[in-house]
Amino acid sequence: MQLQFDTLNEINKYKNPLTVYKNISKLEWKNGDYGKQSWGSHIHKIAPYVGRIKPSFAHFLIKYVSKKGDTILDPFCGIGTIPTEAALMGRIAIGNDLNPYAICISNAKKDNKKKLKDLISYIENIDIKTDEIDLSNIPEWVREYYNQDTLKEILYTVDFLKREKEDFLLGCLVAISQGHRPGHLSKPCAWTLPYKPRPDDMGEYRELKPRLIDKVKRTYKFSFEKMSPMTIHFNDARKLLVDDNSVDHIITSPPYYNTLDYVTSHRLRLAIFGMHDEDEKKSLKNDLIQHFNSYIKDIEIVIKEISRVLKPGGFCIFVVGDHFKGKLIINTAEELTPVFLRNGFTMHGIVNDKIPPNKSVQKTTKNEKFERIMVLTKN
Ligand SMILES: C[S@@+](CC[C@H](N)C(=O)[O-])C[C@H]1O[C@@H](n2cnc3c(N)ncnc32)[C@H](O)[C@@H]1O
Structure with missing residues (x-):
C-alpha cells in the first residue's frame, strides 16, 4: 500500500x-x-x-x-x-x-530583512572619510563622470559597505552611481548604458547621503514582501x-x-564596484x-x-x-x-x-x- x-x-x-x-x-x-x-x-x-x-x-x-x-x-x-x-x-x-555588478544587485535583492528607519539611521551615521581616498589610481575615463568630491564619497562608502556586508545599501549605491536624474550621483548620463557626459559639464557636487536615503525610501515604497x-x-x-x-x-x-x-555595457558601475583594471x-x-x-x-x-x-x-x-x-x-x-x-x-x-x-x-x-x-x- x-x-x-x-x-x-x-x-x-x-x-x-x-x-x-x-x-x-x-x-x-x-x-x-x-x-x-x-x-x-x-x-x-x-x-x-x-x-x-x-x-x-x-x-x-x-x-x-x-x-x-x-x-x-x-x-x-x-x-x-x-x-x-x-x-x-x-x-x-x-x-x-x-x-560582479550583476551579483551585487542580486545580493541586494536578497538582503531585505531590515527596517527602513534602521537603514536610514545607519546611513546617517556613516563617517565618510574622503581624505583617505586617493583618486590617482582611478582611471581618467571614470573620473570624467563625477565631481571629484562626490567620487571620493562614493568610493569610500562602497568600500565601507562591502566590508560591513550591507548588500542592500551597496546595491542601492551602485545603482544611483550612474544616471540622469537629480537623485543620481554622476554627471547626467544614461541610466543603463554609460554614454559619456558632455565634455563642458563641470559636474556639480552631489552629496551622497541624502541621495542614498532617497533611493532606499523609493525601493521600500511598498515595503518588501515576504520572500522565501x-x-x-x-x-x-x-x-x-x-x-x-x-x-x-x-x-x-x-x-x-x-x-x-555584459562587461562593456556595465563598465561604469563595474568600475565603481571596484573593477576598473583593464x-x-x-x-x-x-x-x-x-x-x-x-x-x-x-x-x-x-x-x-x-x-x-x-x-x-x-x-x-x-x-x-x-x-x-x-x-x-x-x-x-x-x-x-x-x-x-x-x-x-x-x-x-x-x-x-x-x-x-x-x-x-x-x-x-x-x-x-x-x-x-x-x-x-x-x-
Ligand atoms: C541574458 S543575461 C541574464 C539576465 C537575467 N535573466 C536578468 O534578468 O537579469 C545572461 C547572463 O549570463 C552571465 N554569464 C555569461 N557567462 C557566464 C558564465 N560562464 N557563468 C555564469 N554566468 C555567466 C552574464 O554575466 C549575464 O548576466
Whole structure:
C-alpha cells in the first residue's frame, strides 16, 4: 500500500510537460498590466541590466513550471530577476552569475530583512572619510563622470559597505552611481548604458547621503514582501556550486552568442564596484560565455552541469534569442536542441515569441527576430 502511495506522489510531483508548453504558448506576460515594464515588486527596480528579462515573464514561467516550496535555479541570473520572483512566489531560489555588478544587485535583492528607519539611521551615521581616498589610481575615463568630491564619497562608502556586508545599501549605491536624474550621483548620463557626459559639464557636487536615503525610501515604497530563502553564487555556470539531483527546475535566459557584451555595457558601475583594471575586465570577458566560436562547446558544458544538479523529471526552461551570422538570422534554440538531446533531456516544444523591432539589438535585416522558449525535462 505504502509503495503505491509513494508512486502516486512521484507521478504527481511534476506538471504535465504538454500543459506547461501550452500555458507558455499563451504568452500571458504580454497582456494588460503584465506587458508593462513597471509590472511587479519594487524590488525588481533597484538597478538596470542589459539583457534583463521582464519580471512578469519570469512570473509566468515560474507559475507554470513549479509549485510553492520547489527549488528553482537560474545558472545565468544576471541581476536576479528569476530568483527574486521565485522567492516572492514562495519557491526556494538559487541564482548564479559571473558578473560582479550583476551579483551585487542580486545580493541586494536578497538582503531585505531590515527596517527602513534602521537603514536610514545607519546611513546617517556613516563617517565618510574622503581624505583617505586617493583618486590617482582611478582611471581618467571614470573620473570624467563625477565631481571629484562626490567620487571620493562614493568610493569610500562602497568600500565601507562591502566590508560591513550591507548588500542592500551597496546595491542601492551602485545603482544611483550612474544616471540622469537629480537623485543620481554622476554627471547626467544614461541610466543603463554609460554614454559619456558632455565634455563642458563641470559636474556639480552631489552629496551622497541624502541621495542614498532617497533611493532606499523609493525601493521600500511598498515595503518588501515576504520572500522565501534565496541563495546567490558568484561563480561560473560551467562548475555550479550546487549538489547533484538537488534542484526541482531550472529557468534561465543564458547569453546567446555575442549579441550582448555584459562587461562593456556595465563598465561604469563595474568600475565603481571596484573593477576598473583593464586586465581584470579582459579576464572577466574571457570567462563569460559570449564568444562566437566557442559558444556551443561552452553551453554544452553548462547543459551537462544542469543535468547533474536537476532532479529526474525536472523542467529546464531555456530562453534564447536568435543571433546573426552576417546578415542571416540563426535560430539559437534549433542549434541547441541536439545538444540537450545528447545530454539526457527530452524536448517538449519551443515557444516562439516575436521581438518587437525596437527591442531588436541589430536591425541589419528585414527578417523577423524571435525569443525562443525551450521547454525540456531531464530524463
Ligand atoms: C541574458 S543575461 C541574464 C539576465 C537575467 N535573466 C536578468 O534578468 O537579469 C545572461 C547572463 O549570463 C552571465 N554569464 C555569461 N557567462 C557566464 C558564465 N560562464 N557563468 C555564469 N554566468 C555567466 C552574464 O554575466 C549575464 O548576466
